[in-house]
Amino acid sequence: MTPRTDADEVAERPRIPLSRRRVLRAAAGLADRDGLDSLTMRRLAQEVGVEAMSLYHHVANKEAVFDGLVEVVLDEIMAAVEEADAPPPERDWRAALRARILAAREVLLRHRWAPQLIATRPTMSPAVIAYYDHVVGLLRAGGFSFDLAHRALHVLGSRALGFAQELFQPGDAPADDAAAMEQMADRFPNLAGMLADAVHDDPDGTLGFCDDQFEFEFALDLILEGLERRRAAAS
Amino acid sequence: MTPRTDADEVAERPRIPLSRRRVLRAAAGLADRDGLDSLTMRRLAQEVGVEAMSLYHHVANKEAVFDGLVEVVLDEIMAAVEEADAPPPERDWRAALRARILAAREVLLRHRWAPQLIATRPTMSPAVIAYYDHVVGLLRAGGFSFDLAHRALHVLGSRALGFAQELFQPGDAPADDAAAMEQMADRFPNLAGMLADAVHDDPDGTLGFCDDQFEFEFALDLILEGLERRRAAAS
DNA sequence: ACCTGAACACCGTTCAAGT
DNA sequence: ACCTGAACACCGTTCAAGT
Numbered sequence: 346m347t348p349r350t351d352a353d354e355v356a357e358r359p360r361i362p363l364s365r366r367r368v369l370r371a372a373a374g375l376a377d378r379d380g381l382d383s384l385t386m387r388r389l390a391q392e393v394g395v396e397a398m399s400l401y402h403h404v405a406n407k408e409a410v411f412d413g414l415v416e417v418v419l420d421e422i423m424a425a426v427e428e429a430d431a432p433p434p435e436r437d438w439r440a441a442l443r444a445r446i447l448a449a450r451e452v453l454l455r456h457r458w459a460p461q462l463i464a465t466r467p468t469m470s471p472a473v474i475a476y477y478d479h480v481v482g483l484l485r486a487g488g489f490s491f492d493l494a495h496r497a498l499h500v501l502g503s504r505a506l507g508f509a510q511e512l513f514q515p516g517d518a519p520a521d522d523a524a525a526m527e528q529m530a531d532r533f534p535n536l537a538g539m540l541a542d543a544v545h546d547d548p549d550g551t552l553g554f555c556d557d558q559f560e561f562e563f564a565l566d567l568i569l570e571g572l573e574r575r576r577a578a579a580s
Numbered sequence: 581m582t583p584r585t586d587a588d589e590v591a592e593r594p595r596i597p598l599s600r601r602r603v604l605r606a607a608a609g610l611a612d613r614d615g616l617d618s619l620t621m622r623r624l625a626q627e628v629g630v631e632a633m634s635l636y637h638h639v640a641n642k643e644a645v646f647d648g649l650v651e652v653v654l655d656e657i658m659a660a661v662e663e664a665d666a667p668p669p670e671r672d673w674r675a676a677l678r679a680r681i682l683a684a685r686e687v688l689l690r691h692r693w694a695p696q697l698i699a700t701r702p703t704m705s706p707a708v709i710a711y712y713d714h715v716v717g718l719l720r721a722g723g724f725s726f727d728l729a730h731r732a733l734h735v736l737g738s739r740a741l742g743f744a745q746e747l748f749q750p751g752d753a754p755a756d757d758a759a760a761m762e763q764m765a766d767r768f769p770n771l772a773g774m775l776a777d778a779v780h781d782d783p784d785g786t787l788g789f790c791d792d793q794f795e796f797e798f799a800l801d802l803i804l805e806g807l808e809r810r811r812a813a814a815s
Numbered sequence: 816a817c818c819t820g821a822a823c824a825c826c827g828t829t830c831a832a833g834t
Numbered sequence: 835a836c837c838t839g840a841a842c843a844c845c846g847t848t849c850a851a852g853t
Binding site: 362363395396398399402 | 816817818819820
Binding site: 461463464465467468469470471473474475477478479481482485490491492494495496499500502503505506509510511512513514529532533534535536538539542543546555560561563564567568570571572575 | 696698699700702703704705706708709710712713714716717720725726727729730731734735737738740741744745746747748749764767768769770771773774777778781790795796798799802803805806807810
């Protein structure tokens with residue numbers, strides 16, 4: 346082994362030249378680890394071992410990084426969706442779409458920051474378009490008119506990619522505080538009743554009050570059923 | 581008229597003392613006018629005629645401003661929902677809920693920044709809780725078990741407040757570009773077909789391709805129907 | 816062509832000081 | 835009690851300069 350100087354080490358790092366792809370991968374990793382808020386150009390540069398300003402040779406600006414992140418996730422989703430085993434849509438479009446959407450959901454669960462990003466920047470990137478094209482093709486094979494397929498996209502909304510818009514996280518509820526609980530019963534009798542009922546069913550507490558996966562599938566099945574009824578009525 | 585000095589004018593402004601309420605109203609106005617991104621503490625201070633640092637006597641920090649904005653919108657929604665005329669839920673829960681949700685939607689259309697804010701910060705503010713309590717009460721009156729009412733909240737998601745999560749804005753489509761159109765037909769045959777079909781129905785062009793209000797109501801009705809089927813099946 | 820250092824114009828927020 | 839000015843520690847981004 347020849348002795349190595351610091352200069353050697355520094356010189357070796359840039360062997361792999363920086364690229365848009367590598368920048369975006371690093372950005373995704375950073376977001377996975379520390380959340381979207383901690384994704385700054387300076388920290389991102391540090392992550393790939395470069396000065397902040399070098400990033401601008403590969404991405405136009407920070408907005409472009411966010412757009413790129415959506416692409417990265419959607420490519421991952423497309424890959425997962427293609428591997429999902431499901432019946433051919435001609436035989437059972439509901440099962441086919443269901444399996445694909447649940448596969449997409451698993452990708453999103455690995456990238457918790459993705460829904461927020463997709464929600465706030467509804468971009469027309471090729472990756473999103475490709476995904477929609479895939480879904481429409483599936484619906485068409487299942488007997489949908491173009492018109493009803495269009496409608497179906499809107500009904501599904503973000504659920505097509507495997508996430509649902511929640512208005513609040515019941516997990517944060519200070520349900521253990523008895524005084525707060527009583528006050529809540531006064532001001533919000535219906536919610537309090539609902540909570541009490543759920544606790545009755547699940548004596549362990551309210552931790553598992555909302556099973557996101559269960560609720561997601563319940564909602565998805567309700568929607569798929571509604572779409573099937575409209576498809577059948579039209580044909 | 582006595583001559584006025586600059587000092588007089590300056591002295592007169594703070595007649596109305598700053599308050600949390602006034603800060604939040606100004607923040608909402610700023611967001612309405614210039615969007616959420618241009619809402620900075622410095623600009624907000626300027627809006628209420630004060631130095632930036634004075635704001636911190638009325639709100640803890642910028643996060644608290646955002647939380648406050650959600651409250652402002654939800655208060656407005658609660659007011660609109662209570663004024664919406666609809667049958668009593670005991671007679672027709674679907675019509676009752678539908679009218680309220682569409683009333684909420686009108687408030688959100690006046691505050692375009694609100695969905696994004698609500699989507700990214702699912703907070704447990706009293707205003708949100710109050711709204712949910714209201715909805716659960718309505719469903720209960722319509723014959724729902726607590727359990728199914730809980731499920732209904734999840735199925736509705738953000739639609740309970742009158743907005744849907746869209747994955748992209750078809751309005752941005754460069755559909756007028758014939759070359760791009762042809763390329764799209766190759767890569768995305770299903771979407772291209774859907775678009776062509778829609779244009780056929782609406783020869784004016786693709787501008788009105790997606791009627792958000794129509795799609796929202798279509799999806800809402802599909803969901804309400806599905807919920808009613810489950811309610812009827814359970815009873 | 817690719818990367819850098821210094822600089823600019825902004826942020827949110829703290830703190831000691833004013834009235 | 836309420837407001838301020840100066841300052842701090844950060845941002846994203848530009849630009850001229852390096853290799």
